Amino acid sequence: MAVDPESFSILQESVARFVRERLLPREREIAALEQPPKDLLDEVRELGLFGLTFPEQYGGLELDPLQEVKVGFELGRASPAMRNFISIHNGVAGQSLNFGGTAAQKAKYMPRLASGELIAAFALTEPDVGSDARSIQTKAEKTPDGWVINGRKRFISNAPFAGLITVLAKTQETDGELSVSAFLVEANTPGMSIARPEHKMGQQGAPICDIVFDDCRLGGEALLGAKTGIGLKAAMAGLDRGRLFIASCCVGLAYRLLEDATDYGLQRVQFGVPIVRHQLIQALLADSLTEAYAAQGMVENAARLASVGRPIGCEASMCKLYATEMVGRVADRAVQIHGGNGYISDYMVEQLYRDVRVLRIYEGTSQIQQTIIAKHLTARRQNGERLG
Ligand SMILES: Cc1cc2nc3c(=O)[nH]c(=O)nc-3n(C[C@H](O)[C@H](O)[C@H](O)COP(=O)(O)OP(=O)(O)OC[C@H]3O[C@@H](n4cnc5c(N)ncnc54)[C@H](O)[C@@H]3O)c2cc1C
Known part of the structure; x- marks a missing residue:
């Protein structure tokens, strides 16, 4: 639709x-x-x-x-x-x-x-587990009338004001194996507490907190899909579009950084001319615009594939990897173009430089995107598929 x-x-x-x-x-x-x-x-x-x-x-x-x-x-x-x-x-x-x-x-x-x-949050990460989602330690045990959850989640965005939190926890299957399931936990459920917001490098105003589950009791209806073992699959289904969306926001931010840097370069005069006339500054701007344009094309192409129902696991990872790394480089060059002013908080570029850093870390780090892309690539060649 x-x-x-x-x-x-x-x-x-x-x-x-x-x-x-x-x-x-x-x-x-x-x-x-x-x-x-x-x-x-x-x-x-x-x-x-x-x-x-x-x-x-x-x-x-x-x-x-x-x-x-x-x-x-x-x-x-x-x-x-x-x-x-x-x-x-x-x-x-x-x-x-x-x-x-x-x-x-x-x-x-x-x-x-x-x-x-209701605002939603999603709680996967824990103090000892981030990228390796299958190793989460939070446990949900079956009770006669539902579930009881114990564990600690870390760095959960929206935690202080979320009305509904999807929590991933280990459950035991009938054969004794542990699997990852997801639970819909409403705010203020007894046994769940939200810790103080972390002090972050950037993106202030978007709080992240630990969430602690201490004998947090839930009704049977809280199990997502009424099935154990589907937690990661459900999360992954949403991750592809989430990654594409982050990539699209990186494109928007890269253009904004470029507008700020170009405007600054047009009015800042050194050696008698606006600094945009210096060819080394032009190189910083040109590389940034080229990379933003490349990321925009990648994102639009992957979105078109998704719009006609094609799976985009590999494309979403490529877009997230490229666009988040790209906006990091663009922000770095924008600071450089601002010279000393770029290091001073009066200029927004200083804040944006800090804000973009985490984009390479959450919703799958750059290294995790690389492993996903490489997995898709090797599978395609094992199937004899032609690339490109
Ligand atoms: C601002 C912010 C908001 C967040 N919001 C949420 C949220 O709402 N919900 C949530 O659940 N989590 C959230 N997180 C957590 C985030 O998703 C994790 O920090 C991220 O997935 C990385 O996990 P980690 O920090 O445990 O790092 P680790 O997994 O410990 O990784 C450490 C380093 O090792 C590398 N690495 C790990 N495994 C491999 C591998 N197989 N191959 C190569 N390199 C590897 C990583 O790339 C990284 O460089 C948030 C984090 C931040 C900072």
């Missing part, structure tokens, strides 16, 4: 205006707060951004992947803190429910998620 082209272009323009007129002027304020300001959250709700990917039948916009990345190109232009909670909500948290939830679970939560009444 997709929104019709006319309605979509109205949405795209509304998002661009929201970013330009509402988010950009308040980036400093957002970074100074522990969580996004309430009035901006209300505007995000009104724009429908909490329902970007949720099915229409539950009140979502159900954008197709190409439309979704076009929204990402716009949203990405603002500091990633505001974009972060929209992505987690629509991405891995919302999509794991969409792909893995029962009809009753979807009917219960999807309308409230799509409207933004």
